[in-house]
Amino acid sequence: MNETQDKTPAEKDGKYEFKLSYAERELTCQVEKDHDILHVHLENNMDATLKINADGSITQTDGASLPQSSIDFIKKHIFGTAA
Numbered sequence: 001m002n003e004t005q006d007k008t009p010a011e012k013d014g015k016y017e018f019k020l021s022y023a024e025r026e027l028t029c030q031v032e033k034d035h036d037i038l039h040v041h042l043e044n045n046m047d048a049t050l051k052i053n054a055d056g057s058i059t060q061t062d063g064a065s066l067p068q069s070s071i072d073f074i075k076k077h078i079f080g081t082a083a
Helices: 067-081
Strands: 008-011 015-022 025-032 035-040 048-051 058-063
Touching: 015 067, 025 067, 035 067, 058 067
Parallel strands: none
Antiparallel strands: 008 015, 015 025, 025 035, 035 048, 048 058
């Protein structure tokens, strides 16, 4: 996975947009953080829901199956850490 841009909060309402490498393509990833839920939208055709657990880990709960490397990349952009 290649990091191509730093995180860019769209607004203070918990919306983020950045580039994500997925299936050998660079896609626009939009994430909306709502309390302990991350609503992920990739390039107008894939959606997923991620839950932020009490220990800081993230679990996918719904939507298109994302590889763990993509989930870690999203976490790094939203929280500044992949671990």
